[in-house]
């Protein structure tokens with residue numbers, strides 16, 4: 001206790017030195033004793049004034065400064081090797097051997113068996129002989145002051161932050177605090193529990209890996225003793241894989257269990273924990289824009305069937321490859337406001353899309369760099385696609401695109417070959433139709449991926465005109481068999497099927513309305529997707 005400052009000593013439980021003596025005879029390291037007492041202070045834990053013990057039975061040496069320093073060094077070299085840049089804050093998420101949670105429970109039971117439960121001077125019950133109001137007030141004052149102790153405060157002795165909690169500090173939290181302290185010192189990054197950048201640290205301890213089988217067996221037996229529970233034949237449904245599962249299982253164990261299994265009294269372990277994995281992970285960044293597609297050999301997203309590529313190139317990849325490398329992302333997820341078929345062009349002002357960049361390592365990409373990327377995409381992909389209004393957006397903004405899926409209108413231009421020529425009068429009749437209601441049964445060509453349903457769709461407007469010179473009939477009228485239809489439809493209307501009728505599955509259709517044997521779509525282009533998102537950038 002000689003290394004504790006007066007500010008910390010003032011907040012320790014009255015029986016702190018007895019607790020400390022008991023834990024020391026149980027071979028706990030100095031830092032484990034401090035965390036059991038609820039003390040949290042990064043500079044104190046990092047200090048070499050505390051003793052070293054790589055064999056501590058309740059942290060397996062994890063709380064030794066050598067462990068946190070070596071983890072922090074590995075993290076900083078990984079930051080360098082993976083070319084991370086533009087980070088300001090970080091969060092540490094340790095994945096520790098779950099048997100440590102079992103040992104934390106054993107500490108609590110050991111202390112209470114020795115009448116050393118942590119006493120913070122708060123009586124749990126209101127003693128009857130006191131005036132209820134007064135003692136309630138006294139208790140709430142104490143509670144308030146105890147609550148305040150949880151919050152980090154400045155230690156006047158050295159101007160460093162500290163807090164004293166009523167409960168044991170988890171090994172996980174103590175380790176995260178120590179590693180965070182070192183990483184901050186080495187990199188200047190700020191530790192922030194809300195940071196979008198996470199460092200995942202995994203540790204293993206082979207020596208004790210199998211030690212909790214008895215917990216599983218014991219839980220099985222306890223379940224069999226409960227009459228309304230079916231006996232468990234195999235241990236299959238007692239899952240002990242996560243920290244919280246182990247914490248819950250450990251709560252069912254008592255002091256005698258730990259004595260019988262020779263945890264108590266605690267003995268030093270033979271080996272220390274090994275750091276087996278470090279992962280650096282950042283939440284996704286989002287880039288949005290609009291795209292045009294000028295090729296009938298490029299699909300919207302990558303198309304595969306049974307692992308074979310169906311179309312060599314996709315809008316998703318033509319844009320994604322550039323953005324992945326700009327942001328040093330692990331990959332991307334592409335979403336667009338609807339999609340066109342491979343053989344359909346996307347003209348006009350383009351189709352809104354966004355790209356989610358997964359685990360982007362460059363956090364300092366400016367809007368100007370995104371604009372340069374847009375120019376590069378347009379230069380290298382010329383004749384295939386074109387991107388406009390490319391910009392960084394917040395994740396929250398991408399909902400505009402998701403929400404638009406069922407409400408947006410689209411306009412198309414389609415070139416149709418008729419089996420028999422028709423008159424200009426017939427075409428004008430089509431042009432005069434407004435809000436034509438359709439019944440569309442799921443097209444045969446997409447039945448593999450959509451459920452077979454009849455859907456109500458609307459053709460809001462049509463502008464139909466001849467696309468060739470026509471033939472003069474004996475009646476003195478010109479007739480035409482190649483026509484262009486510009487149309488605006490409700491979301492999700494299948495335009496090709498509206499032309500050729502899909503064997504009568506779309507009613508009515510151009511084929512039916514013109515009374516011809518067949519109406520074949522020669523070319524289809526999307527002219528406009530009516531969604532004002534993302535905002536215009538130029």
Ligand SMILES: [Zn+2]
Pocket residue numbers: 028029030031032056057058059060061063
């Ligand atoms: Zn320890």
